[in-house]
Amino acid sequence: MDIGTALHKSVTSATAKWTKARKAAERSASAMQRYYRAPARETIREIAFAVMEQAYMKASANNTLPAAARQIMYQARPLILAAIGDNLDANYFTQTLLPDYLEEHPDKAASWDVVFDARGHLYEPHTGVKLPLGTLAVREYLRRCKAGVDVKLDEPREFDSGFPTYGTRNRFHTVLFIEKEGFAPLLERAKIAERFDLAVMSTKGVSTTAARTLIEKLGGARFLVLHDFDKAGFTIAATLKRNTRRYTFAVRPDVVDLGLRLTDVQGEDLESEPVGYKHPFNARNNLRLNGATVEETQFLVSDERRGIGRRIELNAFASDHFIEWLERKLESSGVKKVVPDDDVLTAAYRRAVFTNAINQQIRAAHEDAQKIAEKVKIPKGLRRSIDKLLKKSPAMSWDAALSEVAARSNGRRGGVG
Structure with a gap:
């Protein structure tokens, strides 16, 4: 190896080590700046937990109405910002802090109606039930699951008295x-x-x-x-x-x-809350095009040079x-209750009389049908008959199969779809 090559290798090696050390120091300094500039999330967490009940009560009108997660965040944010002096990450609040608080404080939050957006659905087979996977929908679904279904024969199914639309x-x-x-x-x-x-x-x-x-x-x-x-x-x-x-x-x-x-x-x-714009000039033009006034545009894009505003x-x-x-x-805006024209009211009145009359007949027939159902003999091999039908028609539900067996046994056609 000649002296030039050796010198180049030595300098390159030393420079590489110095560059690596300098970048490490810069990263460390940057990290320290971030540490001192923004409060630790543990600190934000403590403050958020301290004001959470106050924020929820304000958002929910003292727990008389449902409150969305972001509504609670908006009530908590000024209280948190007053303590930390920095911006609050909305997703961190709604997806981490609030769920953590609810989990860790069941004694306080058990009766709260906090609404999180539905993120997906559950579809039941045969029933047509489509459940949005949101807080209140899931809560009501589980309540009905726990309560069970009343299968007693004491409630006749009557015609709907409402006018079909x-x-x-x-x-x-x-x-x-x-x-x-x-x-x-x-x-x-x-x-x-x-x-x-x-x-x-x-x-x-x-x-x-x-x-x-x-x-x-x-x-x-x-x-x-x-x-x-x-x-x-x-x-x-x-x-x-x-x-x-x-x-x-x-x-x-x-x-x-x-x-x-x-x-x-x-x-x-x-x-x-503050908002940033990548292209503030275009944002202003877009706002004016879509109906914002000059004053509104100035509020929403308050500093075009820096690309910042409020929302x-x-x-x-x-x-x-x-x-x-x-x-x-x-x-x-003049929104009023709807009452249709006289021709519709006439048809609706006749339908209401018809519905009331036929519902009376249903209630009378229900008593006879109830006596028949209570005295009927359950056929032997009922389960075997249901299994046979399900094997023949895999898409059929067990209760549809049972209904068909019952219809055949009693000499009538019918069933559950």
Whole structure:
């Protein structure tokens, strides 16, 4: 090896070691800066746990209404930020801190109605039951599972006294479109759909092609759109009434923006949060295109040079505050109860008389049928007959097979589908 090669190797080796050491030191210094700049998550956890009950009670109107996880986060955030002086990761709160608190404090949280978004579904065979895997739906499903099914023969099945409808005709003229699915339990508890005779429709984010198809084809309906006060919210409202690359409206739907606006934010004293923009100039143009005012655009993109601004979610409302605000919005939009025309009322009255009469007959016949069922002799080999039918028709349920055996044994045709 000549002296030049040896010198180059020596210098390269020494430089590599120095570079490695320097980068390690930089990483260490960076880590220390992060450590001192942001509080440890154990500290955030302690503070969050300390204010969790207060935040939940505020969000749920003292445990009288369901509260979404993000609603609780919005009530807890200013209390936490006052202590840590830094931003709070919303997902860390809703997916880690809140579930941990619920698990570790069953004595305090046993009666809380905390709503987490459904993430998937359970489908039962034969029954048609579709269970969204969200907090309240699962809770109710398990309650019914535990309670069991009453199989006594003391309750006749009567005709439904309601007038049969499907879609808008004779049932509703308004659809409340909300960009978040997590509000469904709260709207149900407050009976918004029933009290205002409106349908409730929700999506996660921008509406799908299927949603736009429904909006266009659901004739005669007016769509009131609830959305966050942010760039995405204005986009959601605008695309419900504007042609897109994937969907062109043949008939423009009647869409009214009922979402959060700057006047709502100021009048309702809602908590805002910081937001960053990769392309702030484009964000401002997009907001103006989709209906935001100059003042709203300035609020949402407050510093175009640095690409920062503020936003407010519907989740910033406590549950009772949200319902009060929504009711005012619906009333000011002229939403009214539905009563159909005279021809429909005449047909509905005749049907109501018919239903009452036939239900009386059903109740009378029920007594005779109950006596027959109580005295019937259970056939020998019932299980064997059911097994034989299931082997022949694997898609059949056991109770459908049993119904068929019973119908044959008693000389009648019938069964459960």
